[in-house]
Amino acid sequence: MRPATDHFPTTLWMVDDIPSRMVFAGRRWRVSDTPTRLRHSIWTASPEQNHGLYGWRFQGTDDDGLSLVFDVFKGEDGWHVHRSYD
Known part of the structure; x- marks a missing residue:
């Protein structure tokens, strides 16, 4: 696991309101599985903060196959990567 120490900005493209690809850390990533919607319980912030x-x-796969x-x-200011996992 590579937990992010900050919430890194990313650009995320959706198809029918489901993620399909993104640009993160200077790389293009193709969504290569079925995305799972995350709800409030996954976030570490208190319920007041994560309203x-x-x-x-x-899973995202880059052009090199990673x-x-x-x-x-x-x-409020767009999409962010909270965590990434190997």
């Missing part, structure tokens, strides 16, 4: 917070967990699992959430 309205939602996100997705999905695959990671990402937890992403939508904040």
